[in-house]
Amino acid sequence: MPLEQLKPLDKPRVIDLVAQAGVDTARWAFRKDGTRVEVPAANPAYCYDWCFENASVVVFSLWYDHMRIEASRVVQRINMRDLRRQIEKATHLDPGTKTANVNRAVDVDVAVQRAFKKKLPVRVIVCDGDRRDLDNIARTDPSKVQRRLLDRSPWHVTAYDYMGVTTGGDATIVRDEPLD
Numbered sequence: 001m002p003l004e005q006l007k008p009l010d011k012p013r014v015i016d017l018v019a020q021a022g023v024d025t026a027r028w029a030f031r032k033d034g035t036r037v038e039v040p041a042a043n044p045a046y047c048y049d050w051c052f053e054n055a056s057v058v059v060f061s062l063w064y065d066h067m068r069i070e071a072s073r074v075v076q077r078i079n080m081r082d083l084r085r086q087i088e089k090a091t092h093l094d095p096g097t098k099t100a101n102v103n104r105a106v107d108v109d110v111a112v113q114r115a116f117k118k119k120l121p122v123r124v125i126v127c128d129g130d131r132r133d134l135d136n137i138a139r140t141d142p143s144k145v146q147r148r149l150l151d152r153s154p155w156h157v158t159a160y161d162y163m164g165v166t167t168g169g170d171a172t173i174v175r176d177e178p179l180d
Helices: 013-021 080-089 095-118
Strands: 051-053 058-063 066-071 073-079 122-130 144-150 153-162 170-175
Touching: 013 051, 013 058, 051 095, 058 095, 058 170, 066 170, 080 095, 080 144, 095 153, 095 170, 122 153
Parallel strands: 058 122
Antiparallel strands: 051 058, 066 073, 073 170, 122 144, 153 170
């Protein structure tokens, strides 16, 4: 089963992929304060988010290089609580970046919990590009997605550890369809 089938080759806009996944993007036309934006697809209030959702589906942006094949399925294991703590400890990041990324990590963690608890289908935007290394204090620039795609298969959160602050948050997200 070649994982390369999920490697993105081009870079469609996030707003288009989110809409294709079934999430309404009408609010992208407005800033959080309600004023209209000129280019909804470039609205920073939404286009940099790591997850999107409605009542029936959750959409996650997941990195291609973190995907693995296990028991004939594509799997990604994440822990957004750990990532949040790493971001908070990254003294080399400016405060605005830290706050935005901590909020994004928390949003993903909440969405993962919701998808697991309610057994919601998950759609995945597979991202490929240059990821920030939080341990590299010389690197303050953000991750750069160079290619992305919306996977045609639904995924599901098959496991989530609700335990305490230092031990919880481990999640397993599994692609429904095996790769050919």
